[in-house]
Amino acid sequence: MKRIDVIYITLGVVYLVAGMIVGIVMGTRQDFQFAPVHAHINLVGFVAHCVFGLVHRAWPALRAGIIASVQFWLFVAGTPLLVAGIASSILGGTIILAVIGSILVLLGAFLFLVMMLRTGFAEAT
Numbered sequence: 001m002k003r004i005d006v007i008y009i010t011l012g013v014v015y016l017v018a019g020m021i022v023g024i025v026m027g028t029r030q031d032f033q034f035a036p037v038h039a040h041i042n043l044v045g046f047v048a049h050c051v052f053g054l055v056h057r058a059w060p061a062l063r064a065g066i067i068a069s070v071q072f073w074l075f076v077a078g079t080p081l082l083v084a085g086i087a088s089s090i091l092g093g094t095i096i097l098a099v100i101g102s103i104l105v106l107l108g109a110f111l112f113l114v115m116m117l118r119t120g121f122a123e124a125t
Contacts, residue, residue: 004063004072008053011076015045037087044079044105052112061119071111078104 001007019041026032052075056062078101085098 001063001069001072004068005053005056008049008056008072012046012049012053015041015049015079019046033090034087036090037083040083040086044082048075048109049079055116059119062115064119067111067115071108071115074104074111075108078102078106078108 019038022034022038022041026034026038056068062068080101081097082101082105085095085101089095089098
């Protein structure tokens with residue numbers, strides 16, 4: 001994926017805006033029931049996506065190969081499932097979306113570690 005860095009950072013900024021909206025709505029209503037959703041949008045959505053994008057920008061060799069695409073799609077698909085699953089469970093629904101999203105995000109994070117061990121850290125020295 002040639003522009004994976006830009007895509008990650010763009011998605012991160014989208015999550016930043018969404019997380020801020022959720023935070024503002026919670027604050028104006030003085031209802032903080034969805035604080036875990038707000039936190040995960042900001043941390044997994046904004047921070048992780050932007051960090052991945054910045055790391056890909058710093059180490060372009062990470063983009064090579066199928067593993068970068070698989071890692072990207074696992075994390076990008078898992079994040080909204082995780083966030084929606086947390087919201088659903090807060091509302092008394094099933095936790096299955098949160099579980100599936102968590103597994104996908106974890107697999108994406110693990111693959112990112114593998115990518116860094118194989119390429120990124122070696123390139124940094």
